Amino acid sequence: MTAGSNTFAGVRLDRAGPRRTDSQWLAARVADDSSRALLVAQGGVYVNGGSRPALVPLPSGRELVLLGLDGDGAVFAVDAEGLEPPGSAQLMGLREVGALFSPEDAGLLAYGTAMVNWHRSHPHCAVCGALTHIAEAGFLRRCPECGAEHHPRTDPVVIMLVHDGDRVMLGRQPTWPEGRYSALAGFVEPGESLEEAVAREVLEETTVRVEDVRYRSSQPWPFPASLMLGFHARYAAGESTVGDGELDAVRWFSREELEATVRGETEFHLPPPLAIARRLIDEWLLAR
Numbered sequence: 001m002t003a004g005s006n007t008f009a010g011v012r013l014d015r016a017g018p019r020r021t022d023s024q025w026l027a028a029r030v031a032d033d034s035s036r037a038l039l040v041a042q043g044g045v046y047v048n049g050g051s052r053p054a055l056v057p058l059p060s061g062r063e064l065v066l067l068g069l070d071g072d073g074a075v076f077a078v079d080a081e082g083l084e085p086p087g088s089a090q091l092m093g094l095r096e097v098g099a100l101f102s103p104e105d106a107g108l109l110a111y112g113t114a115m116v117n118w119h120r121s122h123p124h125c126a127v128c129g130a131l132t133h134i135a136e137a138g139f140l141r142r143c144p145e146c147g148a149e150h151h152p153r154t155d156p157v158v159i160m161l162v163h164d165g166d167r168v169m170l171g172r173q174p175t176w177p178e179g180r181y182s183a184l185a186g187f188v189e190p191g192e193s194l195e196e197a198v199a200r201e202v203l204e205e206t207t208v209r210v211e212d213v214r215y216r217s218s219q220p221w222p223f224p225a226s227l228m229l230g231f232h233a234r235y236a237a238g239e240s241t242v243g244d245g246e247l248d249a250v251r252w253f254s255r256e257e258l259e260a261t262v263r264g265e266t267e268f269h270l271p272p273p274l275a276i277a278r279r280l281i282d283e284w285l286l287a288r
Contacts, residue, residue: 006219006230007274008110010103013068013075020066020137029066030058034073037064038108039080039089040116045097045109046080046089053105054089065115065138067108077112077138079120094222098274107220114222118152121224126150157226158197159185161280162210164235166255168284171205171247180269181253183277185228186246198231206250208238216283219276228276232284259285 019025029035036055039046046054058064058076065077085091094113098106115138125132125143132141132150141150161183162169170181186201188194195213202210210233219228240250253261253268258281261268271278 006217006276006279007098007103008107008220008222009218011107011111012104013070013108013111015068016066016074016137017139020139026066026137029074030064032073033057035076036073037076037078038067038112039078039083039086040113041080041085041091044091044093045113046086047092047097047101047109048086048089050090050092050100052101053109054086056086056089059083063119063134063138065112065119065134067112067115075108077115079116095274099272110220110222114154114220114225115152117222117224122150122153153225154220155226156188156194157185157221157228158188158194158201158231159183159228159277159280160198160202160210160213160231160233161277161284162202162206162208162233162235163284164252167252168258168281169206169208169235169240169250169252171250173246174248177269179267180271181249181251182271182275183280184247185277188229194229194231198233202233203238204244205242205247206238206240207243208240209236210234211236216280217276219279221276230276230280232280255285 035058037058038053038055048054059078062078067075067077097109122141123131125148127148128146130143130145132143135142139152171184172181184202184205188197198213199210202208212234214232216230216232218230221228242250260266261270270281
């Protein structure tokens with residue numbers, strides 16, 4: 001499974017990283033009539049006809065985040081708070097976008113959402129508390145008081161499918177719809193490798209030990225700012241049970257039961273196809 005097969009991982013822009021510090025080049029992009037803005041609201045993103053991102057002329061007086069360049073020019077992201085929505089556009093949730101849009105468009109909307117979310121949540125300096133200023137085309141916030149520089153944040157999350165022969169272990173969180181089970185997941189902690197994070201999270205959540213931890217693929221997940229890192233891990237020891245209280249159930253599914261669940265023939269449900277958890281499950285089922 002390649003990274004490009006995961007929802008939100010398909011953005012196809014030249015990110016123009018080396019040009020972000022070129023103020024003259026950036027000013028020319030802002031003045032260029034071919035430049036367009038993606039509008040990101042608190043509740044989702046603006047789209048045209050439910051099938052394409054709504055890219056509009058750059059609004060004046062707003063912080064602009066350069067996402068990159070496509071065949072038509074520069075594409076920016078803008079916080080839509082306080083702006084009049086485009087006349088023909090409609091607001092759509094990012095999960096809806098992921099299920100309906102092309103990989104390229106879904107990736108663009110996720111990218112823009114992640115950047116705008118970061119700017120919304122980091123207006124102040126984490127060192128001294130002063131208001132920060134946008135810099136480097138939106139990929140930096142600089143503090144005018146203490147000089148601290150703050151870069152966009154992405155939180156790494158490991159998500160892993162634990163398998164043992166012809167069965168896999170899935171868990172469910174209490175906030176999920178009744179009958180929903182999924183792969184285990186958790187945030188990477190400081191001072192540990194991804195493989196160590198996989199082993200720790202499985203042990204904490206289920207009291208099971210794993211081995212042969214193998215990376216599969218990754219998925220941007222801007223809800224609000226995560227990068228999901230997908231793994232398969234082989235069962236090593238222990239009885240599966242609810243461990244640290246993050247799950248309200250954990251159980252093994254046989255291959256046959258899981259295949260029946262995919263067909264909708266059981267009382268259980270799996271994550272939607274846009275989630276990397278589902279991709280990990282489908283990949284395992286295909287690897288008979």
